[in-house]
Amino acid sequence: MxxxxxxxxxxxxxxxxKAKLGEIKLKAKEEEVKKQAASLGLPxxxxxxxxxxxxxxxxxxxxxxxxxGVICFFNAGLEVKIGxxxxxxxxxxxxxxxxxxxxxxxxxxxxxxxxxxxxxxxxYAALPKIKPIVKGVEIAEAEIKKYEATIGNFKDLDANIQKxxxxxxxxxxxxxALKALASDLHIEAEEAKVKFRFRLDGVLYDxxxxxxxxxxxxxxxxKLISGLKINVADKPQDGRFTIFLTGDRVEVxxxxxPTAFGESVVMRFLRSATQGVRLEDLGIRGKAFEELLRxxxxxxxxxxxxxxxxxxKTTTMYxxxxxxxxxxxxxxxxxxxxxxxxxxxxxxxxxxxxxxxFAKGLRSILxxxxxxxxxxxxxxxxxxxxxxxxxxxxxxVLSTIHTxxxxxxxxxxxALGVKPFLLAPAxxxxxxxxxxxxxxQDCKIADALDETTLTRVKEILKNIPGKSGVKADLQNLKxxxxxxxDACNKLGYKGRIGIYEVLIMNKDIEKEIxxxxxxxxRMRELASDAGMITMTxxxxxxxLDGITDVAEIFRVAx
Numbered sequence: 001m002x003x004x005x006x007x008x009x010x011x012x013x014x015x016x017x018k019a020k021l022g023e024i025k026l027k028a029k030e031e032e033v034k035k036q037a038a039s040l041g042l043p044x045x046x047x048x049x050x051x052x053x054x055x056x057x058x059x060x061x062x063x064x065x066x067x068x069g070v071i072c073f074f075n076a077g078l079e080v081k082i083g084x085x086x087x088x089x090x091x092x093x094x095x096x097x098x099x100x101x102x103x104x105x106x107x108x109x110x111x112x113x114x115x116x117x118x119x120x121x122x123x124y125a126a127l128p129k130i131k132p133i134v135k136g137v138e139i140a141e142a143e144i145k146k147y148e149a150t151i152g153n154f155k156d157l158d159a160n161i162q163k164x165x166x167x168x169x170x171x172x173x174x175x176x177a178l179k180a181l182a183s184d185l186h187i188e189a190e191e192a193k194v195k196f197r198f199r200l201d202g203v204l205y206d207x208x209x210x211x212x213x214x215x216x217x218x219x220x221x222x223k224l225i226s227g228l229k230i231n232v233a234d235k236p237q238d239g240r241f242t243i244f245l246t247g248d249r250v251e252v253x254x255x256x257x258p259t260a261f262g263e264s265v266v267m268r269f270l271r272s273a274t275q276g277v278r279l280e281d282l283g284i285r286g287k288a289f290e291e292l293l294r295x296x297x298x299x300x301x302x303x304x305x306x307x308x309x310x311x312x313k314t315t316t317m318y319x320x321x322x323x324x325x326x327x328x329x330x331x332x333x334x335x336x337x338x339x340x341x342x343x344x345x346x347x348x349x350x351x352x353x354x355x356x357x358f359a360k361g362l363r364s365i366l367x368x369x370x371x372x373x374x375x376x377x378x379x380x381x382x383x384x385x386x387x388x389x390x391x392x393x394x395x396x397v398l399s400t401i402h403t404x405x406x407x408x409x410x411x412x413x414x415a416l417g418v419k420p421f422l423l424a425p426a427x428x429x430x431x432x433x434x435x436x437x438x439x440x441q442d443c444k445i446a447d448a449l450d451e452t453t454l455t456r457v458k459e460i461l462k463n464i465p466g467k468s469g470v471k472a473d474l475q476n477l478k479x480x481x482x483x484x485x486d487a488c489n490k491l492g493y494k495g496r497i498g499i500y501e502v503l504i505m506n507k508d509i510e511k512e513i514x515x516x517x518x519x520x521x522r523m524r525e526l527a528s529d530a531g532m533i534t535m536t537x538x539x540x541x542x543x544l545d546g547i548t549d550v551a552e553i554f555r556v557a558x
Contacts, residue, residue: 062121062124070092075105080099084109084112169210176198184198239254296324305400372397406430407523435499441546461477
């Protein structure tokens, strides 16, 4: 045998020896991990050489898998199996909750070695790369400025729309709506025209009209960017798109319904900046604000917000949550739908089509070991019972219920079938609210009330409870109004603010609840004795401060 052949055989032998030693070391490491798993009471699996389907590996995004050291290696039937290098990581509890809610399957945890994970995570390279479809229309800041220069008021918008292309009509209307801070844009089909309307501060205004010949093109354009079926005009449809602005983004929810003269479209603008409203800026003042702060800082109990649809309940709840966000506490929400994303909060959305209701979702949330829970709305006895039990077992529960005022919330709970002896100790506070328009500060002038209205105002302010710490000078009442100017589009109003009544639980109210024979009238009486200012009184005090006017308070609260 020649020298080269001998050298080659020696190299092959060394390679085989190294491979053999590598296998021995690998087996030893796997045995060590297997023993660790047994000591933790967890099953162990060796993923080396184990076939893993793309359906399984794709359950967890690659970035999240690498960050947490986890891999999904089985996904079939009613079970999902997940391997983890470090099963004790606290983030895995949230991951399992998300996977179970998304797949509606039971997730099982297995311990794996680092080598198993390295081999398995390489399978992500074989997954097909699907480019996400982004439905959205981009309106650049420069384009907004261009429209602002040509659209000074609603008349200018109407004039410009008549001579614009279909794409420009939509962009122009959206830009004008954003400039006016409209919450909704309504495009309504009529017999001879298409009407554009803005909802400003809760009130609808006609802003422009378009010839009916352009209606179909406009509706098709809206459907195209909203992901709706263009050829379906006889059924309601729901879609959405995003407007990307410099430093901000606006989510637009689109709803279409068939009407007698064509389709009607409503676009709702959800601005990301809205969620940043601070609790201090909502309009709750004085003793009521101080008491509310004490109640939301308690570790357990219920804080209930009440009012009709569109009264700002969600904004109030988000403001409370924003104040509570901290690395030391876990906050989970259950909403229908999730309107705004809040950093640092686990937000879950109700899905009735998959039997994910408020009641079932709330049960799942309690397994997440939260400190604070937000339940979008209490609609039935089952949800109310679970929320109350959570409040009694060490959780702070925030929720809403539909009643006209704070006093009506407790009789509403009892009407649902809640047991009085559970409700009384669970409740911390009840907030009732409405949104009123603020008068334009650029054209504000003194308002001379007629004698009848003035007498009515004095009677309401005279009854402000002494314990509230607030007193109005009935001899020197001065109110304001705004006739309208260019700054407010001749409307006289610009922006909205809340008017509130904050009912804080006390021993007298708890005793009345336990009696089981409570009425709204009696609740108002006890709340007033404790110093609660009513929404109307709070509104009139804001009118005295020149924030709103008396007519607006009586329109909304009386």
